[in-house]
Every structure is written in C-alpha cells, then in structure tokens.
Amino acid sequence: MDKKPGKHVSASSEITPASSTAEAPAREESGAPHLTRRSFLVWVGSASAAGAVPFSAAKTVSSDAAEIEPPVRLIVNGVAHEARVDIRTSLLDYLREDLQLTGTKKGCDHGQCGACTVHVNRRRVNSCLSFVAMHDGDEITTIEGLGSPDKLHPMQAAFVRHDGLQCGYCTAGQIMSAVALLHEPCGAGDAALKDAMSGNLCRCGAYSNILAAIKQVRTS
Structure with missing residues (x-):
C-alpha cells in the first residue's frame, strides 16, 4: 500500500543521546545536516553544561588561592599588625572592620570623594581603592594617629579655629589630605590650594x- 506524503519516517531520524563532549548532531552520509527540534535542544543543553564546568572550577581555584595568601605585615599609627585577610580586602575595610579605626570614612567607595584619605609612607592615598595585600611593610597613618583630643595636630586645631567643618563626615579625609599637602609641591595662591584639594569633596x-x-598652617 502506498504511503501517504509527509508521513515517511526514515531509520536515520531516530535520536541518539548526545555525547558527553557536546558534539554537534551527526550528519547523514550525504553530508546534508539532519536536525530535529529535539536533537537540537539536546545538543545545546549538553554544550551549555560542558561550558559551565571551567567557570565553576575557576571560582574554586580563586577561593582556594585567597585562603592560602600569606599574611601582610604593616604598621598602623605606630603599631605593628599582621593582616590575614582575603586578598580582595581594601585597606579601608581592613582599617574600619578589623582594626576598628572608624575615623576614616567610607563615602563613595570609588575614589571620588576623598573621605577615606589616609597616609601611606607619608603620602595621601584613597584607601578604598587600595588593597591590604599591596602594603606589606608600609607605614599607614589614619586620623587617629595624627593627633589626640589633648594634643591636636596644628591642622586639626586650625580646622576648629576656622570652623572648617559642618556635618564632619568629610573632615578626617580633608585634614589628612591637607597635612599631606604641606609636604607636596604646591603654589602659594588660592587657586593652587583649591586644585591640590580638589579630590576631597564637602x-x-x-x-x-x-x-x-x-x-594658616602653611604660613605659620
């Protein structure tokens, strides 16, 4: 009996399970591609699963590497510390969370406001953009190490005298930047000072x- 058009099913249309290596669907001997909707979806699913394995493995390696990172030794406000932290830990977070030196503020956390300014080997640095792992052997100074309530740093005293603060959130970073400025090449005019302090926002x-x-401090 004649077969009806459109109902012919050849032996080659049987679907075989996709291989573990996510090979493309097999071609017929004639070289023409032979795809069914189901075989295509099975092949795509296998390829996706195979591609996900290297990413997962990479994450595991990264996590293990962070755990075995050697300790970082640094001096903070004259006191020696040995930091055993994840290599992704910023200097700002280490100072605030581990050492409880909260005078250094987290503002934008993108290096744009200057609230997190500290001194690294007497030079001002945005601590939110710097990793602890970068500072092995360095000397760090925060606002807590600059002066004390009983003996203010001249810059701190000048800020009080000239009312150089209102809410106070940016003040620590402003003072740390201003103190570092005393040891940097900077013109005497107001424009030069404003330019040198432009990284600190109020x-x-x-x-x-x-x-x-x-x-006042520069001329005293």
Whole structure:
C-alpha cells in the first residue's frame, strides 16, 4: 500500500543521546545536516553544561588561592599588625572592620570623594581603592594617629579655629589630605590650594573655611 506524503519516517531520524563532549548532531552520509527540534535542544543543553564546568572550577581555584595568601605585615599609627585577610580586602575595610579605626570614612567607595584619605609612607592615598595585600611593610597613618583630643595636630586645631567643618563626615579625609599637602609641591595662591584639594569633596560647602585653615598652617 502506498504511503501517504509527509508521513515517511526514515531509520536515520531516530535520536541518539548526545555525547558527553557536546558534539554537534551527526550528519547523514550525504553530508546534508539532519536536525530535529529535539536533537537540537539536546545538543545545546549538553554544550551549555560542558561550558559551565571551567567557570565553576575557576571560582574554586580563586577561593582556594585567597585562603592560602600569606599574611601582610604593616604598621598602623605606630603599631605593628599582621593582616590575614582575603586578598580582595581594601585597606579601608581592613582599617574600619578589623582594626576598628572608624575615623576614616567610607563615602563613595570609588575614589571620588576623598573621605577615606589616609597616609601611606607619608603620602595621601584613597584607601578604598587600595588593597591590604599591596602594603606589606608600609607605614599607614589614619586620623587617629595624627593627633589626640589633648594634643591636636596644628591642622586639626586650625580646622576648629576656622570652623572648617559642618556635618564632619568629610573632615578626617580633608585634614589628612591637607597635612599631606604641606609636604607636596604646591603654589602659594588660592587657586593652587583649591586644585591640590580638589579630590576631597564637602557636601556642606565649607570650602572657604577649609582653605583658610590650610593657609594658616602653611604660613605659620
């Protein structure tokens, strides 16, 4: 009996399980591609699963590498510390979370506001952009190590005298940056000072008073 058109099923249309190596669906001897909807989906699923394995393995290696990272030795405000932290830990988070030196503030956490400014070997650094692992053997100074309530640093005293603060959130970073500025090449004019302090933002707008405090210390 004649077979109806469109109902012919050849032996080659049987679906075989996709191999573990996610090979493409087999071609017929004639060289023409032979795909069914089901075989295509099985092949795509196998390829996706195979491709996910290297990513998962890479994450495991990265995690293991962080655990065996050697300790970092650094001096913070004159005290020696041995940091055993994940290599991705920022200097800012280490100071605030591990050493409880919360005078250094986390503002933008992108190096744009200057609230996290500290001194590394007497040079100002945005601690949110710096990893602890980068500072083995370095000397770190935070606002807590600059002066004390009983004996203020001259810059701290000048900020108080000229009312160079309002809400106070940016003040520690402003002072740390201003103190570092005393040891940097900078012109004497107001424009030069403003340019040198441009990395420290004050949302309250106390810039004129901050400028007056810095000028007093520079000329004293």
